[in-house]
Amino acid sequence: MSLPLEEREMAVVGCGPAGLCAAITAAKTGADVVVLDENDRAGGQLIKQIHRFFGSRRHGAGKRGYEIAGELERESEAAGVEMRLGNTVLGLFPGGEMMVEDRDGVYVLRARAVVVATGASEKGLAFPGWTLPGVMGAGAAQTLVNLHGVLPGRRVLMVGAGNVGLIVSYQLLQAGAEVVGILDVSERVGGYEVHRLRVQREGVPFYLGHRVVQARGRYGVEEVSVEEVGGASRKVFRADAVCLAVGLSPLAELAAMCGCRMVYSRELGGFMPWHDGDMRTDQPGVYVAGDAAGVEEASVAMEEGRMAGLSAAEDLGAMGRKEAERAKDEVRRFLWELRGGPYGEAKRRAKESVHCA
Amino acid sequence: MGDKENPGGRVGRHPVLDKFTGGREVVIFVDGEPLSAREGEPVAAALYAAGRRVTRYARHTGEPRGPFCMIGLCAECCMTVDGVSNVRTCRIPVREGMRVDTPERSSG
Ligand SMILES: Cc1cc2nc3c(=O)[nH]c(=O)nc-3n(C[C@H](O)[C@H](O)[C@H](O)COP(=O)(O)OP(=O)(O)OC[C@H]3O[C@@H](n4cnc5c(N)ncnc54)[C@H](O)[C@@H]3O)c2cc1C
Ligand code: FES
Numbered sequence: 189m190s191l192p193l194e195e196r197e198m199a200v201v202g203c204g205p206a207g208l209c210a211a212i213t214a215a216k217t218g219a220d221v222v223v224l225d226e227n228d229r230a231g232g233q234l235i236k237q238i239h240r241f242f243g244s245r246r247h248g249a250g251k252r253g254y255e256i257a258g259e260l261e262r263e264s265e266a267a268g269v270e271m272r273l274g275n276t277v278l279g280l281f282p283g284g285e286m287m288v289e290d291r292d293g294v295y296v297l298r299a300r301a302v303v304v305a306t307g308a309s310e311k312g313l314a315f316p317g318w319t320l321p322g323v324m325g326a327g328a329a330q331t332l333v334n335l336h337g338v339l340p341g342r343r344v345l346m347v348g349a350g351n352v353g354l355i356v357s358y359q360l361l362q363a364g365a366e367v368v369g370i371l372d373v374s375e376r377v378g379g380y381e382v383h384r385l386r387v388q389r390e391g392v393p394f395y396l397g398h399r400v401v402q403a404r405g406r407y408g409v410e411e412v413s414v415e416e417v418g419g420a421s422r423k424v425f426r427a428d429a430v431c432l433a434v435g436l437s438p439l440a441e442l443a444a445m446c447g448c449r450m451v452y453s454r455e456l457g458g459f460m461p462w463h464d465g466d467m468r469t470d471q472p473g474v475y476v477a478g479d480a481a482g483v484e485e486a487s488v489a490m491e492e493g494r495m496a497g498l499s500a501a502e503d504l505g506a507m508g509r510k511e512a513e514r515a516k517d518e519v520r521r522f523l524w525e526l527r528g529g530p531y532g533e534a535k536r537r538a539k540e541s542v543h544c545a
Numbered sequence: 546m547g548d549k550e551n552p553g554g555r556v557g558r559h560p561v562l563d564k565f566t567g568g569r570e571v572v573i574f575v576d577g578e579p580l581s582a583r584e585g586e587p588v589a590a591a592l593y594a595a596g597r598r599v600t601r602y603a604r605h606t607g608e609p610r611g612p613f614c615m616i617g618l619c620a621e622c623c624m625t626v627d628g629v630s631n632v633r634t635c636r637i638p639v640r641e642g643m644r645v646d647t648p649e650r651s652s653g
Pocket of ligand 2: 611616618620622634636
């Protein structure tokens with residue numbers, strides 16, 4: 189059986205901030221670009237972010253995530269990007285061939301340039317009872333509550349006091365759930381001060397230096413016991429949901445599948461395709477951007493997307509080398525700024541070691 | 546089969562959001578029982594809204610499992626939908642009259 193084959197100049201996998209910026213940037217140089225996403229809405233993680241972002245104007249500071257997603261979507265349309273939602277890329281093969289599933293079946297798409305911008309997946313945390321219904325990723329809870337308007341539970345224990353744990357806790361409160369506590373093995377709150385203060389003002393207790401011992405229940409979580417790390421104190425919560433906000437890993441199996449060399453970085457969340465500062469992988473015609481190239485944040489994902497779009501346009505001949513370099517210099521400057529400060533510094537060093545790996 | 550109290554439920558008034566996925570109210574059948582759901586929302590969300598957290602039972606231990614990622618990655622939410630087995634209920638939108646069944650324990 190032969191599958192229908194479609195040939196395109198450039199294909200982007202993932203309609204998050206990274207993929208959309210890659211697509212917009214390349215399309216503006218005149219390249220023919222199609223972007224695919226398995227979701228039926230464009231914007232990736234941004235569509236469930238209902239808080240206002242920080243950062244600079246260029247990256248949509250002061251706007252809510254879903255508003256930024258809407259703007260990027262309109263910009264893509266204006267740039268002539270073809271957006272294919274509800275299309276899952278099942279496989280990517282050397283030579284830029286990908287197998288895609290849509291509502292009607294499976295087809296093959298071949299592109300001279302492919303940008304992998306598939307984002308990240310949530311890490312799990314194993315403890316007795318972690319497989320019970322009601323234990324879920326914090327991102328899963330966020331999807332339920334902010335996209336579908338459904339509560340993951342009435343009384344939620346949040347595991348992880350990084351930004352994701354803090355933000356999702358606040359969003360659960362906004363939706364009317366009770367957050368019985370935010371727990372972290374670390375003695376410190378990892379997330380930003382503003383996010384911490386928001387939940388603390390609502391009276392949510394923090395259990396720092398604590399870990400989950402066990403979740404129990406018949407058809408799902410009913411209670412959770414926790415203990416102080418290395419200490420004697422124990423506590424049992426009545427809770428019907430446990431949300432895990434214990435980190436994200438790059439989701440880049442497609443790149444691995446087509447032969448990209450993978451490298452590890454603890455700081456950036458795990459294995460990711462090796463790439464240079466221009467977001468080229470070691471496979472010709474394959475680029476990577478955003479969380480799939482190491483977990484950072486939306487503004488970095490946008491700049492990396494722009495960089496990947498410029499490299500692809502340059503390699504496709506849609507843009508001259510000099511012109512591309514000028515545009516890339518600007519992106520490099522923004523990336524440098526974004527990776528400033530104590531949080532960014534560590535990410536920058538990790539990125540540099542990926543480039544050299 | 547499930548909890549006595551509803552651990553899930555729908556969000557009421559919200560300070561920021563006013564629109565969620567899902568349109569008109571329709572009826573679907575879960576293990577033969579009618580359940581009201583919103584057309585277009587993921588089946589897993591409709592189940593949670595009705596307080597049903599169990600989607601399947603682990604093949605060997607028989608332990609209950611429920612949605613974990615809500616984005617189609619973990620397969621914990623797989624059920625039999627309109628006779629098709631192993632459908633990820635977090636990715637499939639509600640249609641009127643849909644039949645959703647807990648997978649046979651032996652074929653998990
Ligand atoms: C709770 C939370 C709060 C956050 N808050 C902030 C914040 O305040 N500020 C900030 O800067 N950042 C924030 N972030 C981080 C930010 O959302 C991400 O860094 C950013 O969205 C990454 O963009 P991306 O384009 O790389 O990936 P994503 O946005 O994850 O997009 C990837 C897309 O690829 C699609 N995809 C994946 N695999 C396939 C496939 N095989 N076929 C087709 N499509 C596929 C997915 O459906 C998805 O739409 C937050 C993240 C979370 C989870
Ligand atoms: S909840 Fe993970 S695949 Fe559906």
